Amino acid sequence: MDMVQSNQLEIRHISPEVRKLIKMYADVNNCTQSEMLERMILEWDSQQSQSERPPGDEDE
Structure with a gap:
């Protein structure tokens, strides 16, 4: 089941x-x-994963 189908179930x-x-x-x-x-x-x-990265890891 893809995300669209699963979200239809949850939108209610x-x-x-x-x-x-x-x-x-x-x-x-x-x-x-x-x-x-x-x-x-x-x-x-995407925003959550960006905020969880420790500072300084961008160069790795």
Whole structure:
């Protein structure tokens, strides 16, 4: 199962206000709500992994 399919199962756990925002972002970005949620999760994961790296490791 890919991320889009698994996120469709989980989107029902998101508050109605946040779902409304995801829908608005999806409309603006011309994609589905699941695709928008996937993009948000990937961006979140990317930011989290960057913040967990100790300083100075960029040159290694």
